[in-house]
Amino acid sequence: MLINNLGYPRIGNNRELKKASEDFWQGKITDNELELVGKEIRKNNWFLQKSLGVDLIPSNDFSFYDHVLDMTLCLGAIPDRYLCLKKYLKNEPNEFYFALARGYQKEGFDIPAMEMTKWFDTNYHYIVPEFSKSQHFVFNSKKPVNEFVEAKAFGITTKPVLIGPVSYLMLGKSRQKDTDSLDLIADLLPVYFDIIHELASAGASWIQLDEPFLALDLSQKAKDYFKTVYKDIRNKFPGTKILVATYFEGLRDNETLAAELPVDAIHLDLVRSPRQLERFMKIVPSDMMLSLGIIDGRNIWKNDYRTSLELIKSAHKVIGNERIMIAPSCSLIHSPVDLEPEKNGPLLDELLQWMAFSRQKIEEARDLKELAMNGSGRESEKLLSDNQESLLSRKKSSLIHNEIVKERLSFIGDIEKNSRSDFHQRKLKQRKKINLPLFPSTTIGSFPQTAEVRGWRSKLRRGEITKDFYIELVRSEIEKAIKWQEEIGLDVLVHGEFERNDMVEYFGELLQGFAFTKNGWIQSYGSRYVKPPIIYGDIQRNVPMTVDWIKYAQSLTDKPVKGMLTGPVTILQWSFVRDDQPISETCFQIALAVRDEVQDLETAGIKIIQIDEPALREGLPLRKSEWKEYLDWAVKAFKLASTGVHDETQIHTHMCYSEFNDIIEHIAALDADVITIECSRSQMELLDAFAVFNYPNDIGPGVYDIHSPRIPGEPEISHLLEKASEVIPAGQLWVNPDCGLKTRGWSETREAITNMVVAARQMRMGVLVK
Ligand code: GLN
Numbered sequence: 001m002l003i004n005n006l007g008y009p010r011i012g013n014n015r016e017l018k019k020a021s022e023d024f025w026q027g028k029i030t031d032n033e034l035e036l037v038g039k040e041i042r043k044n045n046w047f048l049q050k051s052l053g054v055d056l057i058p059s060n061d062f063s064f065y066d067h068v069l070d071m072t073l074c075l076g077a078i079p080d081r082y083l084c085l086k087k088y089l090k091n092e093p094n095e096f097y098f099a100l101a102r103g104y105q106k107e108g109f110d111i112p113a114m115e116m117t118k119w120f121d122t123n124y125h126y127i128v129p130e131f132s133k134s135q136h137f138v139f140n141s142k143k144p145v146n147e148f149v150e151a152k153a154f155g156i157t158t159k160p161v162l163i164g165p166v167s168y169l170m171l172g173k174s175r176q177k178d179t180d181s182l183d184l185i186a187d188l189l190p191v192y193f194d195i196i197h198e199l200a201s202a203g204a205s206w207i208q209l210d211e212p213f214l215a216l217d218l219s220q221k222a223k224d225y226f227k228t229v230y231k232d233i234r235n236k237f238p239g240t241k242i243l244v245a246t247y248f249e250g251l252r253d254n255e256t257l258a259a260e261l262p263v264d265a266i267h268l269d270l271v272r273s274p275r276q277l278e279r280f281m282k283i284v285p286s287d288m289m290l291s292l293g294i295i296d297g298r299n300i301w302k303n304d305y306r307t308s309l310e311l312i313k314s315a316h317k318v319i320g321n322e323r324i325m326i327a328p329s330c331s332l333i334h335s336p337v338d339l340e341p342e343k344n345g346p347l348l349d350e351l352l353q354w355m356a357f358s359r360q361k362i363e364e365a366r367d368l369k370e371l372a373m374n375g376s377g378r379e380s381e382k383l384l385s386d387n388q389e390s391l392l393s394r395k396k397s398s399l400i401h402n403e404i405v406k407e408r409l410s411f412i413g414d415i416e417k418n419s420r421s422d423f424h425q426r427k428l429k430q431r432k433k434i435n436l437p438l439f440p441s442t443t444i445g446s447f448p449q450t451a452e453v454r455g456w457r458s459k460l461r462r463g464e465i466t467k468d469f470y471i472e473l474v475r476s477e478i479e480k481a482i483k484w485q486e487e488i489g490l491d492v493l494v495h496g497e498f499e500r501n502d503m504v505e506y507f508g509e510l511l512q513g514f515a516f517t518k519n520g521w522i523q524s525y526g527s528r529y530v531k532p533p534i535i536y537g538d539i540q541r542n543v544p545m546t547v548d549w550i551k552y553a554q555s556l557t558d559k560p561v562k563g564m565l566t567g568p569v570t571i572l573q574w575s576f577v578r579d580d581q582p583i584s585e586t587c588f589q590i591a592l593a594v595r596d597e598v599q600d601l602e603t604a605g606i607k608i609i610q611i612d613e614p615a616l617r618e619g620l621p622l623r624k625s626e627w628k629e630y631l632d633w634a635v636k637a638f639k640l641a642s643t644g645v646h647d648e649t650q651i652h653t654h655m656c657y658s659e660f661n662d663i664i665e666h667i668a669a670l671d672a673d674v675i676t677i678e679c680s681r682s683q684m685e686l687l688d689a690f691a692v693f694n695y696p697n698d699i700g701p702g703v704y705d706i707h708s709p710r711i712p713g714e715p716e717i718s719h720l721l722e723k724a725s726e727v728i729p730a731g732q733l734w735v736n737p738d739c740g741l742k743t744r745g746w747s748e749t750r751e752a753i754t755n756m757v758v759a760a761r762q763m764r765m766g767v768l769v770k
């Protein structure tokens with residue numbers, strides 16, 4: 001029996017990677033210094049896993065920004081528009097690497113970043129590979145080999161991890177509309193051969209090829225490619241052990257396909273789909289090993305050893321111990337690093353004993369191996385009984401159950417009946433109440449969170465300033481923001497969200513049923529990490545959460561200020577959720593808390609309220625057959641949150657990085673008066689869905705890509721607006737950036753938003769002239 005790990009967090013125990021990469025971007029550290037930080041993190045990870053008894057320790061799971069981008073560089077799939085820059089930066093490979101991820105706007109260059117999107121149903125974002133028709137691949141960067149050699153020098157033989165060739169192509173996007181990236185396989189495969197060849201020559205005996213798409217709905221063509229590709233790899237490398245990793249879903253209709261792949265091991269996600277094991281064992285060939293992903297890589301609760309041992313035992317009966325690997329369900333980059341530092345953090349001891357982070361998950365794998373191999377000794381018995389005791393204490397804890405919440409939830413049907421008039425009636429009433437021009441301009445909510453503002457919060461936490469003084473400081477920032485927005489002529493203002501550490505954490509901290517970690521960071525994209533709250537119990541709002549701030553902002557201006565809330569689905573998606581009740585139930589609890597807040601904002605005189613749901617789409621199940629069920633409860637939750645107010649109150653929602661084509665009906669069913677969406681990186685492509693569907697409500701397609709430090713000029717924004725107005729009628733079109741501005745600096749923000757407002761005015765004049 002082996003312990004297998006698919007990937008370990010690469011951000012470092014104390015977010016060393018974030019600090020180093022940001023310092024590098026600001027020119028504060030050299031290339032060499034950056035490399036050293038990477039080296040140190042990798043070394044620590046390898047030695048830790050070694051000391052915990054992991055047999056298959058991953059390498060090439062490290063990345064300075066994103067492992068898909070690493071793969072793209074490795075395969076030489078650099079889009080043409082960067083080739084000139086590549087030449088220019090030929091002696092600064094890291095500079096070039098980050099330019100692909102973040103865009104490059106200096107020394108006469110002005111190149112936008114590559115597109116970025118969510119990694120399956122996680123909150124991790126990857127850089128989308130981009131293929132041209134005449135795409136050609138070459139073995140360009142030796143990162144996978146270098147890291148293998150690096151570990152070997154420490155005496156550790158790792159298992160290099162690569163994105164499998166079929167999934168790599170499926171992750172990418174073809175520039176030409178009607179070409180299928182999969183057709184590039186013939187050109188791609190030889191490069192994979194080169195990589196595998198070099199890895200094998202360097203001494204790698206196992207290689208992990210991640211093929212998450214194997215657990216998704218596949219076309220016949222993709223299925224055929226899986227067959228031929230792995231046959232070719234096998235023929236070429238009869239002596240190298242290939243492990244194909246699937247995760248985030250069960251294999252389902254692809255079970256036979258997977259079992260027939262001529263590979264040495266398949267990894268199954270048994271957390272998402274425990275039942276597939278039984279079926280898979282019936283068809284698994286006698287020379288294939290199974291990696292049992294039984295430890296949840298996506299959540300923070302302790303493993304239930306009894307259930308896991310059942311699974312291991314059932315596998316043991318059919319395939320024997322020698323062919324079993326014990327593993328976390330997926331790469332641990334989706335889990336926080338280590339629970340140990342939390343022991344002197346804000347988590348209650350009672351909660352702490354219910355949890356496991358990455359390091360503890362590896363320890364769990366070790367325990368499970370121990371229990372499965374020699375389960376009868378006294379030590380083993382204690383391992384098992386300790387584990388079962390902490391699970392039981394969670395089940396019975398009074399921290400979890402709140403009768404008032406459960407009671408209110410039983411009246412949801414009645415609450416749903418009181419809805420608002422239809423959109424057209426509402427629009428008329430809102431027009432009367434809120435005076436707005438054509439193409440109203442607004443922003444998504446947050447303004448730059450400067451080090452100074454964040455510093456106020458840490459000072460408050462450390463008791464160095466009083467709460468009253470903190471409020472005064474934040475208010476002064478709000479005042480500046482309101483003044484500035486009035487000056488440049490925005491139509492709907494925001495207060496700037498300066499008081500928020502994070503759009504979910506802020507609300508979680510004010511709600512009952514949520515807990516917070518000190519250091520539970522997870523990479524979201526690049527150097528952006530999030531620290532998801534932990535939902536452990538029934539959720540209740542005890543006090544208004546935003547009303548004072550918004551009311552204050554509104555008191556400073558005659559222009560409307562948007563109340564700004566995070567929606568129930570997003571709060572749910574971006575938290576670690578309890579696994580002891582359906583997540584829809586947890587979501588409805590949050591929705592009722594948000595509903596109360598929306599009503600309080602209206603009562604306080606706020607005319608426009610935005611409920612952000614950027615995570616609505618990422619919550620979609622990976623298999624289409626399950627979409628409807630999810631969308632139905634997600635829409636219900638949004639409506640529960642948003643419909644407790646009068647017709648005159650304008651409800652906005654915002655979604656970033658969403659593709660709407662296949663869920664547009666449900667987006668319409670949310671029935672928000674205005675929706676602002678991401679669009680600029682995809683050149684307004686996303687709008688097609690809204691146009692074809694004839695989306696009835698107002699839309700603000702983002703015209704400024706805030707995920708890149710690049711500042712768009714007025715003509716560029718005007719061009720995007722023109723494009724948008726070809727598909728969205730004038731009376732429905734809003735003008736806004738594609739997300740909040742908190743990660744940007746003030747100088748870029750000022751310039752870009754000013755350009756945006758000018759572009760909106762230009763549009764208005766254009767329509768008047770016509
Ligand atoms: N209102 C939030 C902000 O502006 C929305 C962020 C998001 O969509 N991710 O920061």
Ligand code: ZN
Binds near residue numbers: 656
């Ligand atoms: Zn957004």
